[in-house]
Amino acid sequence: MALNIINPGLSTSIQDLGRPGYFHLGIPIGGAMDRFSMRVANMLVGNSEEAAGLEAVFMGPEIEFTNDTAIAITGADIPVMIDGVEQPTWTALAVSKGQKLSFGFLKAGARLYIAIAGGITTPEALGSRSTYPIGALGGFEGRNIAAGDTLPTGTGGNVNIGATVAPAMRRMPSNPAILRMVKGLYWHRLTEASGAQFLNDEWKVAPEADRMGYRFRGGKALEFVDREQPFGAGSDPSNIVDGCYSYGSIQVPGGTEPIVLHRDAVSGGGYFTLGAIISADMDFIGQLQPHTPVKFEAVSMDAALSARKERHKLLDTIRAELS
Amino acid sequence: MKTRYTFGGDEHIYVEIDEEMSLDAFFKSLSMSNAVREAEIEGITEICPANASFQVKFNPDVIHPDDLLARIKTLEEKAIQAEKRLNTRIIEIPVYYQDPWTHETLMRFRERHQDPTGSDLEYAARINGFDSVDDFITAHHSQPWFVSMVGFVSGLPFLYQLVEREKQLEVPKYLRPRTDTPKLTVGYGGCFSCIYSVRGAGGYQMFGITPMPIYDPEQKVTYLQDFMVLFRPGDIVKWRPIDRAEYDDICQQVEDGTYIPKMANVEFDLDTFNQDIAKTNARLMEALNGA
Numbered sequence: 001m002a003l004n005i006i007n008p009g010l011s012t013s014i015q016d017l018g019r020p021g022y023f024h025l026g027i028p029i030g031g032a033m034d035r036f037s038m039r040v041a042n043m044l045v046g047n048s049e050e051a052a053g054l055e056a057v058f059m060g061p062e063i064e065f066t067n068d069t070a071i072a073i074t075g076a077d078i079p080v081m082i083d084g085v086e087q088p089t090w091t092a093l094a095v096s097k098g099q100k101l102s103f104g105f106l107k108a109g110a111r112l113y114i115a116i117a118g119g120i121t122t123p124e125a126l127g128s129r130s131t132y133p134i135g136a137l138g139g140f141e142g143r144n145i146a147a148g149d150t151l152p153t154g155t156g157g158n159v160n161i162g163a164t165v166a167p168a169m170r171r172m173p174s175n176p177a178i179l180r181m182v183k184g185l186y187w188h189r190l191t192e193a194s195g196a197q198f199l200n201d202e203w204k205v206a207p208e209a210d211r212m213g214y215r216f217r218g219g220k221a222l223e224f225v226d227r228e229q230p231f232g233a234g235s236d237p238s239n240i241v242d243g244c245y246s247y248g249s250i251q252v253p254g255g256t257e258p259i260v261l262h263r264d265a266v267s268g269g270g271y272f273t274l275g276a277i278i279s280a281d282m283d284f285i286g287q288l289q290p291h292t293p294v295k296f297e298a299v300s301m302d303a304a305l306s307a308r309k310e311r312h313k314l315l316d317t318i319r320a321e322l323s
Numbered sequence: 324m325k326t327r328y329t330f331g332g333d334e335h336i337y338v339e340i341d342e343e344m345s346l347d348a349f350f351k352s353l354s355m356s357n358a359v360r361e362a363e364i365e366g367i368t369e370i371c372p373a374n375a376s377f378q379v380k381f382n383p384d385v386i387h388p389d390d391l392l393a394r395i396k397t398l399e400e401k402a403i404q405a406e407k408r409l410n411t412r413i414i415e416i417p418v419y420y421q422d423p424w425t426h427e428t429l430m431r432f433r434e435r436h437q438d439p440t441g442s443d444l445e446y447a448a449r450i451n452g453f454d455s456v457d458d459f460i461t462a463h464h465s466q467p468w469f470v471s472m473v474g475f476v477s478g479l480p481f482l483y484q485l486v487e488r489e490k491q492l493e494v495p496k497y498l499r500p501r502t503d504t505p506k507l508t509v510g511y512g513g514c515f516s517c518i519y520s521v522r523g524a525g526g527y528q529m530f531g532i533t534p535m536p537i538y539d540p541e542q543k544v545t546y547l548q549d550f551m552v553l554f555r556p557g558d559i560v561k562w563r564p565i566d567r568a569e570y571d572d573i574c575q576q577v578e579d580g581t582y583i584p585k586m587a588n589v590e591f592d593l594d595t596f597n598q599d600i601a602k603t604n605a606r607l608m609e610a611l612n613g614a
Contacts, residue, residue: 024370246335268472299387
């Protein structure tokens with residue numbers, strides 16, 4: 001049982017829910033950028049939510065199935081075809097041996113997720129199948145998938161073909177997107193006026209946006225509180241003595257273009273960070289296309305925890321409906 | 324030193340031991356992160372010690388951020404009283420300074436550098452007041468270094484030299500980061516040296532290259548078969564300059580599976596070190612040379 005990759009798309013990788021526990025060695029958690037969509041795709045095909053599937057960016061892959069099985073596509077809004085016939089997304093689909101999965105042009109969002117009954121069963125590396133290409137870890141031989149690859153899959157269980165998730169429960173960012181953040185880390189390095197300006201400005205997703213981090217531009221350059229730079233930090237006011245980075249932390253090298261670190265984050269470095277995106281909104285970043293307008297909204301810790309609970313509740317509701 | 328506690332979103336607590344780098348700050352951050360680990364607090368998923376700070380990642384569904392913060396604060400006192408002594412290793416890392424590969428790369432990214440007319444080493448030697456590149460290279464490898472952080476990407480060590488503050492070498496990072504750095508480049512930024520474990524982007528000045536892999540996800544390199552990452556915070560490193568012939572020779576030995584890194588177990592006591600740096604370093608070298 002396997003998937004034959006005819007065309008990999010632009011950048012398609014095997015992902016699951018990641019490999020926690022090695023960030024202290026510079027190996028990031030990785031896993032699906034939009035974990036909500038990955039989890040739901042797995043639920044639809046009766047997998048454990050930790051099962052490995054595919055994450056594709058902007059363009060879908062073309063895949064041939066070597067056995068009768070079930071699949072589900074979630075995440076970005078993109079036409080899904082089986083043997084050229086359009087199929088619904090966020091729905092459990094039956095596919096037969098020899099059939100081909102392909103995709104049309106992306107309509108909204110940035111990343112689509114493909115789950116297959118039984119999951120992809122490439123070898124685990126440090127407890128996860130997630131692809132971390134920089135470290136040549138996990139995935140298919142440590143890299144993204146390529147034409148001609150054959151990805152092994154496991155044995156699926158019972159799948160309720162046709163089961164679907166209502167559009168209202170498909171959690172996607174708004175446009176303009178609002179990314180909620182908790183102020184902190186090195187926020188105090190900014191002048192009060194500059195901090196307010198940062199939150200007031202409209203930013204746009206830059207083309208340099210990937211699994212490591214999303215860059216934004218369009219807002220005003222930041223102003224720093226004057227200080228003599230501490231020993232070992234480096235001379236730029238945006239420099240600090242190299243420290244750990246939080247997932248979702250917002251660094252602004254040179255004070256010009258914010259970068260939000262994502263699932264394949266570098267674990268540390270010498271740039272100040274002004275806070276971090278709340279955990280509930282991390283999925284949204286994975287669905288932002290370049291040039292999407294974005295505003296950063298500062299919220300309290302209580303609001304961050306409520307948003308996190310709300311996301312959990314939505315997943316619980318979907319779980320209950322699909323079980 | 325003034326400890327500062329802050330949140331990184333709803334899943335991280337960041338503890339800055341000091342704004343500036345020092346061995347005292349490093350030891351306290353290591354002691355505190357060890358104390359947090361030993362406390363086995365439910366909900367913590369990652370503990371990452373850094374140069375003068377550390378970070379804890381946690382699941383806020385299991386423990387409220389405020390409760391965890393309060394728990395971590397209670398461990399600060401314990402860390403202050405902890406012995407500043409480490410049982411660690413000293414490892415010799417051969418370095419081919421001024422190698423052709425980092426030279427080719429630094430020429431390719433010259434427009435991103437402070438001094439487009441020279442090399443990274445010429446620039447570093449000049450701004451640190453050395454008469455020649457050779458003198459600067461000697462200063463870089465004559466005294467041992469401390470691995471004060473592992474991270475950025477896969478198993479990359481940050482190293483801090485075991486010398487008096489006034490003898491520390493300092494260089495800025497590139498004006499704009501490069502998009503390419505050869506694998507196993509020995510780099511320098513701020514007061515830290517590093518070894519790029521994998522090829523990729525980087526902003527540190529490039530001084531040379533080591534033939535000795537420090538990260539191997541396939542775990543084929545003989546000394547990385549137990550674990551794919553060589554370095555741990557607290558390791559001590561001694562650079563040893565080598566020429567092209569020895570570089571090629573070591574590469575071959577690594578390939579053949581016959582290369583054995585030179586290393587020895589040592590004890591490092593911060594107070595003893597602060598009392599007599601020269602004597603402490605001489606003892607470390609004795610241990611390494613006896614290996």
